[in-house]
Amino acid sequence: MGEPRYTTSTAFLEALGEAGVRYAFANLGSDHPGLLEAYAQARQEGAADRFPELIICPHESVAMSAAQGYAQVTGQPQAVIVHVDSGTQNLGGTLNNAAGARVPVLIFAGASPYTQEGELPGGRNEFIHWVQDVPDQRGIVRGYTKYDNEIRTGHNVKQVVHRALQIARSDPAGPVYLVCAREVLEQHIEPVRARPETFTPTAPGALAPEVARRIAEALAGARSPLVVTSHIGRDPQAVPELVGLCESLAVPVVESVPMYVNFPADHPLHLGYQWNTPGPNPVLAEADVILVLGSEVPWVPSINRPRADARIFVVDVDPLKERMPLWHVPAEVFARADPGVAVRQVADLVAAGPFDAAAVERRRADVRAEHERQVAERTERARPVNGTITPEYLAACVRAAIDDETIVLTEAITNFAVVSEQLARSEPGTLFGSGGGSLGWHAGAAIGAKLAAPGKTVVSLVGDGTFLFGVPSSAHWVANRYQAPSLTVIFDNQGWKAPKLSTLAVHPDGVAAANDDFNVRFTPEADLPGIAAAAGNAWGRTIDDPDELPAALKEAVDVVRAGRSAVLAVHLPSV
Structure with missing residues (x-):
């Protein structure tokens, strides 16, 4: 069987393992012999645990959604391995989901070999290698990924993989895409060392102090404040922080198009959900101060919008939704910050500042009564x-x-x-x-x-x-x-x-x-x-x-x- 070989494929899989990737959800093809050989060699050596476990998925959309689901539950990025351009295309709308959910996933695809006369190991030897050679394979996914790159040599493959995952994990998180030709995957190299601890994601951002104070004062002075959120629950630890802020001022919460548990539904300050609401939401329409805390669609303005004089504050890691061509909320402040960090900042300022305690208690009673009415209505249906x-x-x-x-x-x-x-x-x-x-x-x-x-x-x-x-x-x-x-x-x-x-x-x-x-x-x-x-x-x-x-x-x-x-x-x- 010859001497064990250390190749770009070996280093690539090691890099995923070093980064904490537990699973590689794979739909394999003619571009992956180097990876399959590396897995087989590792198993023979009893060292397969340094690679992600390979999960075979007979359809790419299942692989991508599985990686997304794992990452949503754990917060840890996973890998997806697909076959050149065809496998990439078969990911389809699952890329839309991972991008929209801000979930870190590393997608790896082979590329058609770039030699055809037997010049290098892994060169073209099947007719499909010509059929699947396209001018811009990375362009297939560029509208949905945060980063794309080609691995051109095994000597820096770990650096490329760790950088890709660093970008994928940094807010706003999202999928990244790497490609590599067979000749490069077959390249015989010396073992590659890396320092994955130097590729950590960006630290959570905070509100500028004056912005945090402005939001806290607005909420504390409001007659009818409201929080609208869609995905602060992406970080489960941020939910009790939001509960604490809302309890301090009796601020009700509406979840708009929620994809997570953003606020406990059984809490008396929870005032329901908005989806394709057929008419105005009275809770939204009555609010004079609204904190939009992590939401792509806080309301549908043609049908359901706040009152014209409402003061609106938008806080998110992507407050302007920069990848959405058409988007606007008429806010006086757009602040780029981690929602959980921002909530803690505002809550600390509210606790230290003055507010009308009697008004807060009156509002608390009113909101509790509305919450109970909504629960009774839902139960009846x-x-x-x-x-x-x-x-x-x-x-x-x-x-x-x-x-x-x-x-x-x-x-x-x-x-x-x-x-x-x-x-x-x-x-x-x-x-x-x-x-x-x-x-x-x-x-x-x-x-x-x-x-x-x-x-x-x-x-x-x-x-x-x-x-x-x-x-x-x-x-x-x-x-x-x-x-x-x-x-x-x-x-x-x-x-x-x-x-x-x-x-x-x-x-x-x-x-x-x-x-x-x-x-x-x-x-x-x-x-x-x-x-x-x-x-x-x-x-x-x-x-x-x-x-x-x-x-x-x-x-x-x-x-x-x-x-x-x-x-x-x-x-x-x-x-």
């Missing part, structure tokens, strides 16, 4: 209607079937608001959304979340369209192979409701509305649980009787906790 299962009833039954530590992945799209309201999660780090606009994230993310937290139950709440977008045959095969079981509950309305609602919003009196002609129904119906059963030995069932729902959910949860994935499709009123 959580029941079947005329013998059919409603989304509200389904979400409420899921809440009863799981515990506070269960990790919930929310991707039910037209039922986003229902899931938020009825699940009412209060434990930070137990609710995650994709962060972007590409559907099917849950399928891979559930695998990553389970690998990140093997002692916890993982539950995905999805629509039937979303379930199919997740490439369930691939995802459930991976989950079965790597013992990463989860429960998927399908809000099954037998079609795509989102395009129908969008059409009705623009053409409420149009022909499509008059004729109920939207081209969104899934007929004939597919056996969705059957896909998971066939591909991944999952437990599967479809129900439409509300009386059967609690027992079916209990059985499904028990199956997952015993080590087997489960898919429960629940028929709702048809789209």
Whole structure:
């Protein structure tokens, strides 16, 4: 077998391990012989633990979503390995999700060999090497990545990898992309040393003292202050800091398009959620001072906006949303800071400064009363209607079937608001959304979340369209192979409701509305649980009787906790 070889591939995989990357989610191709040889050699030497564990994913979107899910739960970046341009393209919208969720992921793709006459090991020897040679492979992802680069030599490969991960982890975090040709991956080099501790991410930024004081004074002097947030819960430790600030002044919180637990739903200062709100939110409309604390879409201004004289302050690691071509909030201050750090600064100033204690207590009582009214209203909606299962009833039954530590992945799209309201999660780090606009994230993310937290139950709440977008045959095969079981509950309305609602919003009196002609129904119906059963030995069932729902959910949860994935499709009123 010859002498052991140390190559660029060896150094690349070592660098990932040195950086704390636990898994490499991979869809392999003709550009990866160097990596496969390095893995085989390491296993033969009994030293494979210095590399990330290779998780084989038969579809790239599953690999990317799995890496994102792991990183969302742990905060630690993971790696994705894909095949040249085709594998990169097959990542598709999952890049949108990782970028939108600000999640660190390192994507590595090979590149077509750059020699063809046998000049170097790894040169072109298959017809596909010409077909997959494109002018700008890195350009495929440049609109969604923070950084892209080509590894040109093994001598500095570790520096390039550690720099890429340093950028990926620095706020605003996001995916990075590296490419490398086969000849470079096969390069025989001396062992490469690195100092990963010198590639730490940028430290969290704080508010300028005068800005922190201005925000604190505005909140303390407000008649009707409000915090709007979407993702401060990305850092679970920031949530109790926000609770402390809000309790000191009785400031209510509204979560707008939340992808995390940003504020405990059972707290009396929690005043609900905003998604595609059909009309003005009275809480937002009454506020005279609004702190937008980490939010891409704090409200939809054409439908739901603050009053004209409201004082607005925007605090985020990316307060201007620099990668969004069209975005504006009419704020008097835009401050670049870590939301958790900023909250602590403002809270300290509030505690030291004067405020009207009697007014705060009156507001506290008013907000508590509104919170209780909202809870009672949501509870009243959580029941079947005329013998059919409603989304509200389904979400409420899921809440009863799981515990506070269960990790919930929310991707039910037209039922986003229902899931938020009825699940009412209060434990930070137990609710995650994709962060972007590409559907099917849950399928891979559930695998990553389970690998990140093997002692916890993982539950995905999805629509039937979303379930199919997740490439369930691939995802459930991976989950079965790597013992990463989860429960998927399908809000099954037998079609795509989102395009129908969008059409009705623009053409409420149009022909499509008059004729109920939207081209969104899934007929004939597919056996969705059957896909998971066939591909991944999952437990599967479809129900439409509300009386059967609690027992079916209990059985499904028990199956997952015993080590087997489960898919429960629940028929709702048809789209």
